[in-house]
Amino acid sequence: MPVKFKGLKKFQRPMLLCSLCSNCSATCCSFKAYGWESYTPRARVAMSRYYVEGVFKDDAKYADRLYNCTMCKECEANCSAGFSPWEVFQAARIDLWTAGKAPAVLKPVNTNIKETGNVLKFNKDARDAWVKDVKQKVATDGKNLLFAGCIPAYKNGDALKKLATLYHAMGMPLSVIPGNQEACCGLPALDSGNADLFNELVAKNIQEILKLKPDRIVFACPSCYAFVNEYYGQESADFKKIPLVFYTDDLLKGIKEGKVRVKGFYKPTRVTYHDPCHLGRFSMLWDSPREIIKAIPNADYVELMNCKDHTACCGSGGQLMVVSPEANSKIADKRIGEVTEKNVQILVNTCFTCQNTLQGAAFRSGADDLEVLHILDIIDDG
Ligand code: SF4
Ligand code: SF4
Structure with a gap:
């Protein structure tokens, strides 16, 4: 049974709960980037309410405000009325896409996924190209199945090779879906509406x-993990029975059992961790990455002000990286500002997209002493 999504009309009553208190506004990364009231979550809710009632009729302005949002869910975490503005925005995007009023720039993304099974329009047959170098370390029984995700599979093959090596060392080799039959998890399509x-x-x-x-299924991407977890079980009862695991939980266990080793710093080093929205707020998985980082000899771990379920988005979510690269960069710059004000030398990520986005922001900030690393970079090759 396909996942059923509600249209905006179904949210008319919940939207009335919004008291315009603005509790959600100050932490909204889109508002932080634009600085205009109409880019706050409460304005998006009000616009949605008047749009569905036919009072507000400016399609272009409405689509602009709804798609210039990272879908980070921080407004849901802060809503004093206890409803989910995020669900309203998802319904609004689905209505806008269905009516042909979504930003035109999202069409190629969806065409790429439809034609090649990945957002980047890479050759479908190259999805498992990374496997050939570690073939002896990848199982064929499908039991400990890796869901690689488009970005890791096509852009971060070296990291996946390392992950396969580490799982092999832990005595639980990963398998991949044979014949390059894994497809995009669907998040970019859903974010498009x-x-x-x-x-x-x-x-x-x-x-x-x-x-x-x-x-079991192991995930290399926080976004695939969050959305497969949320929706795939709604479509299939058999799928719902399969345990879904994010790789940091397994690696932490491997470290505790002495099968995986972390690298070390030669002198005390201030380190912090950026919770990706889809891992921190959506999946509430924040312990294993921190424990792995804290296991590094000489790591002086500091917490960012916005963390765990109140993490700040890197700026790439909700297809904002496609709709407005400028707003994407501004949000990333603000996140890096939070890192530099803590005098941190190493920022660790678990998401390849956050990693890439925040690396760019760190470079723009001119903070020469700040290194942005993926968590696999701080683990020994095995
Ligand atoms: S989902 Fe995030 S960016 Fe969008 S309105 Fe809510 S807080 Fe702002
Ligand atoms: S916190 Fe909730 S009730 Fe308050 S303005 Fe935002 S969406 Fe409306």
């Missing part, structure tokens, strides 16, 4: 995964 394509991808992935009868 394209619920039909999202459902197509969910159905395809579930079909391929169930053929393998996996004991």
Whole structure:
């Protein structure tokens, strides 16, 4: 059964709960980037309410405000009325996409996914190209199945090779979906408002995964992890029974058992961690990355002001990196500002997209003594 999404009309009553208190505004990264009231969550809710009632009719302005949002869910975490502005925005995007009023720049993204199964329009057959160098360390039984995700598979093959090596060392080799049949998890389609394509991808992935009868699925990308967790079980009861695991939980266990080792700093070094929205706020998984970092000899761990379920977005979520690269950069710059004010020397990420975005912001900031690393960079090659 395809995942059923509600249209904006179904949110008319919940939207009335918004008292315009503005509790959600100050921490909204989109508002921080633009500085205009109409880019606050409460303004988006009010606009949605008047749009669905037919009072506000400016399609272009409405689409601009709704898509210039990272879908980071921070407004839901802060809403004093206890409802989810995020669900309103998701419904609004689905309505706008269906009516052909979504930003035109999102169309190629959706065409790429439809034609190649990935957002980047890479050759479908190259999805598992990283496997050839570690073939002897990758299982074929499908039991400990890796869901690689588009960005790791095509852009971060070296990291996946290392992950495969580490899992092999832990005695639980990863398998991949054979024949390059893994497809995009569907998040970029859903963020575009394209619920039909999202459902197509969910159905395809579930079909391929169930053929393998996996004991568990390991995720290399926080966004795939969050959205597969949230939606795939709604489509298939059999899928819902499969345990889903984010790789840092396994690596921490491997460290505790002495099968995986962290690298060390030769002198005390201030280190912090950026919770990706999809891991921190959406999945509430924040302990294992911190414990791994704290296990590094000489790591002086400091916490950022906005962390865990109140983490600040890197700026790339909600397809903002496609809709407005400028706003994306401004938000990333603000996040890096939070890091530099703590005099941190190493910022660790668990998400390849956050990693890339924050690396760019760190470079722009001119903070020569700040290094932005992926958590796999601080783990020994094994
Ligand atoms: S989802 Fe994030 S960016 Fe969008 S309105 Fe809410 S707090 Fe702002
Ligand atoms: S916190 Fe909730 S009730 Fe208050 S303005 Fe924001 S969306 Fe409305």
